[in-house]
Amino acid sequence: xxxxxxxxxxxxxxxxxxxxxxxxxxxxxxxxxxxxxxxxxxxxxxxxxxxxxxxxxxxxxxxxxxxxxxxxxxxxxxxxxxxxxxxxxxxxxxx
Amino acid sequence: xxxxxxxxxxxxxxxxxxxxxxxxxxxxxxxxxxxxxxxxxxxxxxxxxxxxxxxxxxxxxxxxxxxxxxxxxxxxxxxxxxxxxxxxxxxxxxxxxxxxxxxxxxxxxxxxxxxxxxxxxxxxxxxxxxxxxxxxxxxxxxxxxxxxxxxxxxxxxxxxxxxxxxxxxxxxxxxxxxxxxxxxxxxxxxxxxxxxxxxxxxxxxxxxxxx
Numbered sequence: 010x011x012x013x014x015x016x017x018x019x020x021x022x023x024x025x026x027x028x029x030x031x032x033x034x035x036x037x038x039x040x041x042x043x044x045x046x047x048x049x050x051x052x053x054x055x056x057x058x059x060x061x062x063x064x065x066x067x068x069x070x071x072x073x074x075x076x077x078x079x080x081x082x083x084x085x086x087x088x089x090x091x092x093x094x095x096x097x098x099x100x101x102x103x104x
Numbered sequence: 105x106x107x108x109x110x111x112x113x114x115x116x117x118x119x120x121x122x123x124x125x126x127x128x129x130x131x132x133x134x135x136x137x138x139x140x141x142x143x144x145x146x147x148x149x150x151x152x153x154x155x156x157x158x159x160x161x162x163x164x165x166x167x168x169x170x171x172x173x174x175x176x177x178x179x180x181x182x183x184x185x186x187x188x189x190x191x192x193x194x195x196x197x198x199x200x201x202x203x204x205x206x207x208x209x210x211x212x213x214x215x216x217x218x219x220x221x222x223x224x225x226x227x228x229x230x231x232x233x234x235x236x237x238x239x240x241x242x243x244x245x246x247x248x249x250x251x252x253x254x255x256x257x258x259x260x261x262x263x264x265x266x267x268x269x270x271x272x273x274x275x276x277x278x279x280x281x282x283x284x285x286x287x288x289x290x291x292x293x294x295x296x297x298x299x300x301x302x303x304x305x306x307x308x309x310x311x312x313x314x315x
């Protein structure tokens with residue numbers, strides 16, 4: 010699970026965050042360090058698709074929030090990943 | 105912020121810089137990035153530029169490929185019969201002139217058949233004679249051969265006023281394998297031309313938009 014867009018959605022699942030907070034959060038839960046260009050590429054795509062929305066800026070930092078559509082999309086993506094993770098875990102235990 | 109970073113940020117499309125530029129600058133200031141960060145931003149800018157305009161060249165390439173496919177599908181399989189004759193110099197007209205054969209074809213063949221015929225004139229060393237390779241394409245191999253036979257006969261007998269005393273080097277053959285436009289070449293050529301056209305269109309749009 011290293012798709013930047015999915016990582017951003019996952020990061021926003023527990024509340025609004027600005028860019029710097031997202032990078033720190035993603036590094037913490039996924040061990041992936043997103044570059045600033047990669048992060049804002051993902052933010053652009055997600056905002057265009059209506060999966061996240063920009064909140065009023067806090068000084069020069071603008072937080073982003075998960076929309077209802079974004080939450081639903083994240084749930085679908087995680088549901089799709091779940092059987093893969095389960096199957097892989099089972100196979101690794103058997104091996 | 106150093107100049108490489110400023111340059112990388114400027115690589116983004118204008119609308120993007122207006123919307124996200126300040127946020128990204130703030131983030132870069134917070135992170136204190138190095139060369140890897142600058143590269144990441146430049147890569148992001150490049151992707152954003154492609155995203156902005158990729159549909160036009162791709163669409164044009166798709167249209168071009170479709171036209172290429174259509175041309176290929178509509179082009180019939182044709183049989184080509186060829187013959188080679190030799191024309192001596194001083195036969196009453198300049199044998200190396202393709203105009204002479206244009207006239208000959210006009211007299212011997214109906215215009216539709218003449219359009220499907222080609223001829224290549226190659227002067228031999230010393231300029232004593234010219235070799236003429238005559239070819240005609242038709243859906244029926246016998247028809248292709250018959251047309252070339254008529255042309256050769258006219259050239260040999262001097263039916264054409266200016267083309268005379270020709271001798272046959274290679275008699276008109278009966279083709280066995282039809283030739284058709286190459287499918288991959290037609291589609292690739294169409295897609296390539298479309299891509300070039302679309303790219304030129306994008307560049308023109310960008311140039312006109314910059315003023």
